[in-house]
Amino acid sequence: QGNLPPGPPGLPIFGNLFSLDPELHTYFAGLARTYGPIFKLQLGGKLGIVITSPTVACQVLKDHDTVFANRDVPAAGRAATYGGSDIVWTPYGPEWRMLRKVCVMKMLSNHTLDSVYELRRNEVRKTVGFLCNRDGSEVNVGEQVFLTVLNVITEMMWGGAVEGKEREGLGAEFREVVAEMTHLLGKPNVSDFFPALARFDLQGVEKQMHALVPRFDGIFERMIGKRVEEGNKKSTDFLQFLLDLKDEGDSKTPLTMVQLKSLLMDMVVGGSDTSSNTIEFALAEMIKKPEIMKIVQEELEAVVGRDNIVEESHIHKLPYLRAVMKETLRLHPALPLLVPHCPSETTTVGGYTIPKGSRVFVNVWAIHRDPSIWDKPLEFDPTRFLEDGEAKWDFSGSDFSYFPFGSGRRICAGIAMAERTVLYFLATLVHSFDWRVTEREKFDVSEKFGIVLKKKVPLTAIPIPRLSNPDLYK
Numbered sequence: 001q002g003n004l005p006p007g008p009p010g011l012p013i014f015g016n017l018f019s020l021d022p023e024l025h026t027y028f029a030g031l032a033r034t035y036g037p038i039f040k041l042q043l044g045g046k047l048g049i050v051i052t053s054p055t056v057a058c059q060v061l062k063d064h065d066t067v068f069a070n071r072d073v074p075a076a077g078r079a080a081t082y083g084g085s086d087i088v089w090t091p092y093g094p095e096w097r098m099l100r101k102v103c104v105m106k107m108l109s110n111h112t113l114d115s116v117y118e119l120r121r122n123e124v125r126k127t128v129g130f131l132c133n134r135d136g137s138e139v140n141v142g143e144q145v146f147l148t149v150l151n152v153i154t155e156m157m158w159g160g161a162v163e164g165k166e167r168e169g170l171g172a173e174f175r176e177v178v179a180e181m182t183h184l185l186g187k188p189n190v191s192d193f194f195p196a197l198a199r200f201d202l203q204g205v206e207k208q209m210h211a212l213v214p215r216f217d218g219i220f221e222r223m224i225g226k227r228v229e230e231g232n233k234k235s236t237d238f239l240q241f242l243l244d245l246k247d248e249g250d251s252k253t254p255l256t257m258v259q260l261k262s263l264l265m266d267m268v269v270g271g272s273d274t275s276s277n278t279i280e281f282a283l284a285e286m287i288k289k290p291e292i293m294k295i296v297q298e299e300l301e302a303v304v305g306r307d308n309i310v311e312e313s314h315i316h317k318l319p320y321l322r323a324v325m326k327e328t329l330r331l332h333p334a335l336p337l338l339v340p341h342c343p344s345e346t347t348t349v350g351g352y353t354i355p356k357g358s359r360v361f362v363n364v365w366a367i368h369r370d371p372s373i374w375d376k377p378l379e380f381d382p383t384r385f386l387e388d389g390e391a392k393w394d395f396s397g398s399d400f401s402y403f404p405f406g407s408g409r410r411i412c413a414g415i416a417m418a419e420r421t422v423l424y425f426l427a428t429l430v431h432s433f434d435w436r437v438t439e440r441e442k443f444d445v446s447e448k449f450g451i452v453l454k455k456k457v458p459l460t461a462i463p464i465p466r467l468s469n470p471d472l473y474k
């Protein structure tokens with residue numbers, strides 16, 4: 001086994017499995033204080049390795065990137081994505097490269113995103129209208145933001161194919177299924193820790209996931225069937241692009257129907273909760289610190305004006321708001337442990353042996369709060385990302401003290417989309433409304449762990465219109 005990293009003592013057979021705290025990110029941060037920036041946990045038959053420093057993270061995600069650009073696919077992940085045929089779970093190799101290229105260079109490129117701005121705008125404007133008509137009553141902010149982000153994604157996937165009541169129904173259905181899927185993905189599963197027991201699916205995680213997938217698959221099949229029947233070659237949405245690509249089939253690694261559906265799944269599951277939880281946390285932090293909200297509103301007034309509405313083209317002129325997004329992702333990175341990596345061969349990192357097949361967690365949440373890197377790390381202070389910080393810390397993953405989207409080959413495939421969605425939507429919410437909350441909620445920004453981090457108590461607030469002209473809300 002070589003020189004394995006240190007770690008807490010465990011029980012025979014089960015190792016440290018029974019001492020796992022459900023809030024894994026804080027639990028791991030606590031263990032790192034005792035065992036250092038690289039430590040091990042025996043999770044039944046599986047070795048878990050936790051990385052908690054920029055130096056070691058750099059070795060994993062940069063120096064040995066190709067070795068660690070693999071995944072140890074959990075049973076729930078496999079069940080959710082047609083056997084792991086999507087970008088997130090496909091092993092590093094030609095198929096993953098093809099999927100990534102399709103996604104990053106075509107579907108989520110700046111060019112494509114520009115061409116579908118109108119769709120994002122429509123959805124955001126609809127939500128603004130809805131919020132304006134709440135007549136001083138509370139709204140569940142996370143729910144509204146999620147539904148909007150999801151509508152943007154589905155619009156981009158298959159355009160205006162779904163309208164009216166069917167659309168509302170789909171929104172509610174998707175929210176429920178995404179929530180249950182992320183819950184199952186974040187839940188420790190005996191099948192993953194004792195592969196010999198996997199076929200018994202003792203906790204029923206796979207069974208539950210298999211029951212959820214058809215609810216998406218049915219919708220995907222319906223949309224695909226409709227499109228193929230109509231032969232709508234004029235559409236410029238993702239679905240048409242993917243169907244054309246599949247039909248071309250001339251490359252060495254052709255796109256299969258299963259991969260096509262898995263890509264749709266990645267968009268829905270990977271793109272919705274992440275962006276909407278980030279917006280919810282950002283708003284909650286600004287409600288907690290009204291002086292920051294005021295600066296953002298002043299910046300918006302100077303750039304957009306009170307007698308005008310925010311457009312996506314404004315977001316490049318809003319450095320303070322961008323700093324708010326960065327600071328939100330520093331304190332509340334949407335994927336606090338990234339998506340676990342897995343070395344394809346035994347490798348030495350930080351002087352220790354990391355055996356092939358281990359499950360490697362990079363605790364980006366803890367690095368983002370490390371007092372040896374960040375001044376007053378627990379304070380929400382966007383100014384640290386202005387001036388020198390603006391260039392120093394970006395989303396590219398080149399600085400291992402700040403990398404909320406990961407780094408290296410497996411870095412998030414949706415950064416450009418996430419940036420636009422979060423900045424544009426957040427700007428609109430803060431520009432169009434003042435947000436009033438009850439005393440209790442004013443100070444609450446606590447988190448609940450999951451593969452996607454979320455607010456422990458959903459943010460409920462009253463939107464108070466603040467623009468000069470009621471017509472701006474139509």
Ligand code: HEM
Binds near residue numbers: 404409410418
């Ligand atoms: C604020 C929003 C978001 C954050 C913070 C975020 C963060 C991340 C992180 C940390 C990873 C894992 C990196 C690793 O494995 O080391 C990831 C992977 C991924 N993200 Fe995002 N993400 C966001 C939004 C999105 C959006 C909008 C999409 C697409 C519509 C998306 C698609 C993906 C995909 C497909 C992967 C898997 C990449 C691979 O394994 O090659 N994400 N994201």
